[in-house]
Amino acid sequence: MFCYQCEQTARGQGCTVKGVCGKEPSTAALQDLLTYAVQGLGIVAHEARQKGVNNNQANRFTSEALFSTLTNVDFDDSRFVPLIKKAVELREAIREKAGLAPAADGPAAFTPADDLEGLVAQGEAHGLKQQDVDPDVESLRHLILFGLRGVAAYADHAAILGQEDDQVYAFVHEALASMWDKSLGVNDYVGLALKAGEINLRTMELLDAGNTGVYGHPAPTEVPLGHKAGKAILVSGHDLKDLAQLLEQTRDKGIYIYTHGEMLPTHGYPELKKYEHFYGHYGTAWQNQGKEFPLFPGAILMTTNCIQRPKGDTPDKIFTTGLVGWPGVPHIAEENGKKDFTKVIEKALALPGFQEDENKDSVMVGFARNAVMGVADKVIEAVKAGAIKHFFLVGGCDGAKPGRDYYTEFVEKTPSDTVILTLACGKFRFFDKKLGDIGGIPRLLDVGQCNDAYSAIQIAVALSKAFDCGVNDLPLSMILSWYEQKACAILLTLLYLGIKDIRLGPSLPAFVSPNVLKVLVENFNIMPITTPDKDLEAILG
Incomplete structure (x- = not known):
């Protein structure tokens, strides 16, 4: 097996014996084979769209299948068998309806084995690593693939709540097909990566509409x-x-x-x-x-x-x-x-349940975009008066790998005239810290899940409009932690929006090649975290 899609991958290079997540080699092989099969579906679905053939069952299935390969979702080998076969069935149904000729080779011509053992062997033959591929092209393909897995997760969540947009599905199929297009080079894939960020923004908007439309806007x-x-x-x-x-x-x-x-x-x-x-x-x-x-x-x-x-x-x-x-x-x-x-x-x-009441501390949630924008005038006034000097967005995925105490220490050391926005499970490093308030505005504002990244982006955009400047000109710094592929999708969205000076940790992705990293540094000044003291000094001067 070979898997390096998460931050905790073995030795920071790739899991080759067993996944640090607990994934067995057979599971890894089946996930790789499902990815291969879905790429074949993407090739045919993208070509069929050019002929006016669009299959919504295949659209929804693609999201579900890609989401199933995301870290810590499905470890049950038996559940991948019907998914692999369904990808091929849908591919062939679309091919027939669109009148497309059979593919000669590659994922669009793939035929699954009859049993689990055979499928595992096929998965081992169609892993992430391809032969004779430029390392920078491979790096960008994987950045896009892992980003697509995050997009698929958000799209699946949104569709469950009745929110869909065909442009999301169309791009996912186009991007899957692009991974087998030998005519594309580094610049093409950079463009596709940024496009994935744009599509993810739309997908998160759909999810936000689904959550708030059905369950209301979160309140403190x-x-x-x-x-x-x-x-x-x-x-x-x-x-x-x-x-x-x-x-x-x-x-x-x-x-x-x-x-x-x-x-x-x-x-x-x-x-x-x-x-x-x-x-x-x-x-x-x-x-x-x-x-x-x-x-x-x-x-x-x-x-x-x-x-x-x-x-x-x-x-x-x-x-x-x-x-x-x-x-x-x-x-x-x-x-x-x-x-x-x-x-x-x-x-x-x-089961016995709890035998007695336990009174412990509490935490505040509900500071999504609607709640924060509701007090935007107070926030703006506090900034203009000098009561709030800086905003930090400290959020992302948590994990067990050493080095994540950085985020706890960073938040604890932020000055009392700064505000921390947080979202996703990275907040559990500091979610119960009592940081006080600034003129009634809590210093620690929980924006929500990783699924609520759209809220954080809209808050930043609203502040930039209020101060008549770009987001990069705001007194706002992003200190992000990543673990799985939703974080990859969000990062691509931030890059699409032109956000610069992002500090990312606790380690940089193993699938980003030195040359691709150089592009990210030169164009967006993305940088690894160092120590809380050094980073705070660099940010606040």
Whole structure:
């Protein structure tokens, strides 16, 4: 196997024996083969579009398939078999309808093996690394591919809530097809990478519209970190619709619902927090499941990416849904647009739950674009008066690899006349820090999930308009952490918007070649983090 799509990849170069995420070589091979099959689907779908043939089933499937290959989503080998075969079936259906000639070779001519062993062997033969490819071209192809996996994740979330745009699907197929176009060079792929950033911006806009259109705009909300005596269900991942269905199905059943990881910001949505049994938040970021889940005395539901190998008694009380999968873990499938969480509820009722109330600190969430723009006049006034000297966007993915304490220390050392915007699970390095406020404006503002990056971008754009300057001219610095491919998509969006001086860590992507990195540095001054003291001094002078 060879995989280097995440920040924690072995030795900072690539996983070759087993994934640091827990991915077995067979799983890696099947993910590579699904990617290969979807590239074949992309080639045919892109060509068919030129003839007026557009298959929405293939559009939605492409998002689901690419999302399935994103880090920490699906570890169940058996679930990749139907996906691989479906990619080929859709490819051939589109080819026939568009009247396209069969391909002679490559992914558009791929025929899957009949059994799992054969599919694994095919996946090993069609891995990420291709022979006789310029390293800079390969680097850019992989940057685009991993970015597409992030775009696909956001597109899937948005489509679940009824928000789609064919230009997103059209570009994804075009970009997949481009990876097998030998006529394209470095400049072409740089353009495609920036285009991926543009398309991701549109995709995040769709997701924002879906979340806020169905569940309302998040409002500042205090979330308890303790618990109530009683039965309990813990919900992790990102999916708001899954949470909403679970809340409705557990109404009046004597079960308290808690969030974990990236579900924390859901407490700010009016249509979710109206449920009285939606109580508080338990635990921290995804990588701490191994020690936090065994201690939770109720059922656990994983709704999207970030699952890890279940430890302790977790296998007896955990369920997956959506695209998440782990071998042997019960999966809740959707039927006719709805999910029946009866099994999760029955498990929660059978488990002891919390025996007594626990009163702990609380944290504030709900500072998405609508909430922040609602007090924009106060923020602008505070900046003009000198009360707020600088804004820091400190966010991104968390992870277990050493070096991430940088983000905790950085936030702790920011001056008292600065404001920290944060989003995604990187915030769990400092989300419970009491940083005070500036004239009633909290110094730490939780914008939301990684899925809410659109909110952070809109806040920056609104501030730039208020001060009649470009975003790069604002007293705003971005200190980002990355782990998986949604972060790649967001980075491409920031580059498309021309954002410069981004500090990225804890390490730079292994799939970015020295020459590609040079382009990023020269054009966007993207740089690695160093130490909190040095970076703060460089930023604030």
